[in-house]
Structures are given as C-alpha cells and as structure tokens.
Amino acid sequence: MARGLSGVDLAGMLGVSPTSISKYENGRQSPKLDALHQMATVLRFPPPYFLRPVEASEERPIFWRAKLSAPPVARDRAYPRLSWMKEIVEYVASYFELHPFNVPDFKVKDVEALTDDDLQHFASEIRAHWEIRSGPMPDVIEKLELNGILVSRIHVNADKLDAFSQWSDRYNLPFVVLSRDKASAVRQRYDALHELSHIAIHGHVPAKRLNDRAFYKFVEKQADTLAAHLLLPEADFASEVFSPSLDALLTLKERWGASVGAMIMRCSSLGILDEDAARVMWINYNRRGWRKSEPLDGRMEKERPEVIRGCFEKLIESGKQTPSDILAALPFPASDIEELADLEPGTLTGGAPSRRDLPFKAETDQSSNVISIFQNRDRR
Numbered sequence: 249m250a251r252g253l254s255g256v257d258l259a260g261m262l263g264v265s266p267t268s269i270s271k272y273e274n275g276r277q278s279p280k281l282d283a284l285h286q287m288a289t290v291l292r293f294p295p296p297y298f299l300r301p302v303e304a305s306e307e308r309p310i311f312w313r314a315k316l317s318a319p320p321v322a323r324d325r326a327y328p329r330l331s332w333m334k335e336i337v338e339y340v341a342s343y344f345e346l347h348p349f350n351v352p353d354f355k356v357k358d359v360e361a362l363t364d365d366d367l368q369h370f371a372s373e374i375r376a377h378w379e380i381r382s383g384p385m386p387d388v389i390e391k392l393e394l395n396g397i398l399v400s401r402i403h404v405n406a407d408k409l410d411a412f413s414q415w416s417d418r419y420n421l422p423f424v425v426l427s428r429d430k431a432s433a434v435r436q437r438y439d440a441l442h443e444l445s446h447i448a449i450h451g452h453v454p455a456k457r458l459n460d461r462a463f464y465k466f467v468e469k470q471a472d473t474l475a476a477h478l479l480l481p482e483a484d485f486a487s488e489v490f491s492p493s494l495d496a497l498l499t500l501k502e503r504w505g506a507s508v509g510a511m512i513m514r515c516s517s518l519g520i521l522d523e524d525a526a527r528v529m530w531i532n533y534n535r536r537g538w539r540k541s542e543p544l545d546g547r548m549e550k551e552r553p554e555v556i557r558g559c560f561e562k563l564i565e566s567g568k569q570t571p572s573d574i575l576a577a578l579p580f581p582a583s584d585i586e587e588l589a590d591l592e593p594g595t596l597t598g599g600a601p602s603r604r605d606l607p608f609k610a611e612t613d614q615s616s617n618v619i620s621i622f623q624n625r626d627r628r
Contacts, residue, residue: 309455340559349396371477413443445474
C-alpha cells in the first residue's frame with residue numbers, strides 16, 4: 249500500500265503467487281527468510297519492519313480532503329504514513345516536552361445543527377484563544393504546532409488528495425498530514441485550516457457516518473466555511489476589498505495568504521459580490537488560466553512544519569541520539585522518516601551537510617533525557 253503496489257504487483261516482483269501474498273497479509277502463512285529479505289529489498293524497507301506486531305486501527309475517523317474524487321490508491325498510499333507519523337511522534341515525545349493541545353472545546357453535540365453564525369463565532373474564539381491580532385492569519389502551520397497539533401507533509405502523488413487528519417485516542421493528540429505535491433503556498437494554508445476545522449468541531453463524528461455521501465459533503469462544506477472565517481475574517485477582510493475585481497484581489501493575495509479563488513468565494517458569501525458578478529468573475533478567472541495556477545503561486549514560500557524536524561535536529565546536534573540510533577529505533581526507511589519529519593534528504597544517512605563546526609561541551613546533568621524545546625518561540 250505504501251509503495252502504491254497491488255498484491256499482484258508484489259507477487260510478480262517476488263516470484264510468488266498472489267495467494268501467498270494474501271496469506272502473508274492475513275497471518276495464515278509466513279514468508280521464508282529469503283522471501284522476507286527480497287520483500288524488504290523490493291519495498292525498500294528494513295527487514296525488522298515486517299517482524300513487528302500489527303497495531304489495531306483507531307476508531308476515530310480520518311478526514312480525507314476530497315475523499316470522493318481522490319483515487320483509492322492515493323489514500324492507500326497515504327494511510328500507512330499516518331501510523332508511521334504517530335510512531336515518530338511517540339519516539340520524539342520520549343525526549344521532548346511537546347506542546348499541549350490548546351484548541352477551545354466547543355462541545356458540539358450535533359454538527360448538523362450548527363449555523364454559519366456558530367462557525368463565525370468559533371473562528372473568532374479560536375483566533376482570540378490563540379491571541380491572533382485582527383487582520384491576516386500569521387503562519388498557519390506554526391499556530392497549529394504551537395497549540396498541540398502535529399503536522400507533517402508527504403508526497404501523495406495525487407492531484408485531488410490535498411490533506412487528511414485524525415484525532416488519535418492512543419496518543420491523545422490530533423495529527424494533520426498535508427500534501428507536498430501542490431505548488432501553492434496559499435492552498436496549503438487553507439488545507440491546514442480546513443483540517444483544523446475538522447479537529448475543532450468534528451472530533452466526535454462517528455467514522456461510519458462519513459460513508460454517507462451526503463453527510464460527508466456536509467461536514468466538508470462546514471470545514472471549508474470555518475476555514476474561510478479563520479483565514480478571511482469578515483470585518484477585517486471586507487474593509488480592504490475596495491474594488492471586487494480579479495486584479496484588486498490579486499493585490500491582497502500576499503498580505504492575506506489566501507488564493508484569489510478563496511477570496512472570490514468569500515466575497516460571495518459576504519455579499520460583496522452578487523450571484524451575477526461572481527459568475528462573471530469566475531468566467532474571467534478561468535479564462536486567465538488561474539484555475540490551474542494563479543499569479544504569485546511560484547513566488548510565495550510554503551510554510552513548513554518545525555516541531556518534529558526540530559526534535560530530530562536537536563537530538564542529533566546534542567549527541568543524545570545518532571542517525572544510526574534513530575534508524576534502529578524507528579524501523580522505517582530513512583527517506584520516509586526524513587519526509588515525514590521534514591528533514592533535509594540525507595540527514596539520517598550522512599548525505600546532508602553537518603552544521604556542527606565545534607564540539608559540544610560535556611553535559612553536567614545526566615538525570616533526565618527529557619528536553620524542552622521552543623520555549624522562546626514567537627507566539628504572535
């Protein structure tokens with residue numbers, strides 16, 4: 249699944265029958281030692297990975313962005329990486345004090361009873377709780393991480409699968425995974441806020457309810473609405489839209505960190521654009537080719553997760569763990585750990601340049617292996 253292969257594909261690579269692969273997966277047969285090592289080589293995994301007990305899946309739902317349009321193989325490829333991310337976080341949490349979860353509890357019992365006014369109130373509460381000043385939202389990923397939401401980015405190799413998230417009861421933390429495949433920094437910001445919305449208001453939605461197509465669309469629209477309230481708050485944003493035109497909105501793109509498309513939709517929801525004006529604007533938007541790529545998309549730098557990466561970098565730089573120690577503790581391919589942790593390629597295999605020019609002094613306190621990080625990080 250993680251490599252995007254079917255059981256038939258893998259059977260052909262190993263020279264065994266698809267039935268054997270099925271038996272391996274279902275625990276009815278174990279591969280011979282040479283087949284195990286061949287499988288590890290083909291799939292680019294360390295052999296110990298295949299000898300571990302299989303963890304039970306969690307009951308809380310995974311909220312897949314564009315679940316209905318993304319190909320199942322893309323979700324299959326992404327799903328294992330969520331469990332790997334959880335194990336990586338568990339590993340770093342044994343050394344570091346992670347930020348506690350800090351999102352207001354809105355005690356939502358019936359999501360279908362929520363109104364747009366409720367969602368606008370929730371957005372205001374989150375911004376106030378996080379001490380975000382009026383105006384544009386600052387670094388979204390930083391805000392999520394500072395408030396106890398673990399964020400990672402992966403290549404999903406699918407245009408339609410932008411992000412997914414899950415609250416983990418096992419780790420008592422929410423996890424957000426974003427796609428690296430999109431070129432747009434503004435789209436990534438919106439996706440992150442969309443997943444925050446699921447965490448804030450949909451945490452107790454039963455997983456089976458998301459199999460209902462109409463209900464799934466409903467909660468996705470709700471998350472979009474809350475994300476729009478967070479990203480483009482009504483009074484602040486409306487006061488800056490002096491001329492609702494494509495070029496005028498483009499001038500606001502960098503300041504607000506929002507796509508022109510998102511601003512058109514927001515102007516429509518706020519009544520700045522009536523139905524006819526919005527339709528004309530969308531026609532011109534498509535004529536300019538902005539549906540595929542907007543101006544400034546290539547210039548605006550994507551926000552980057554820092555917590556997990558910072559933990560690994562500090563572990564290595566402090567000498568508490570070497571790259572070899574990390575790879576021994578986490579039985580995943582080095583390249584996959586580096587991707588999930590947003591580390592520079594080669595960090596765990598010696599291919600990345602070292603930033604240490606001078607040796608560290610010997611530590612005087614060996615009583616604990618717990619390190620507190622990011623105490624002085626800007627909490628704008």
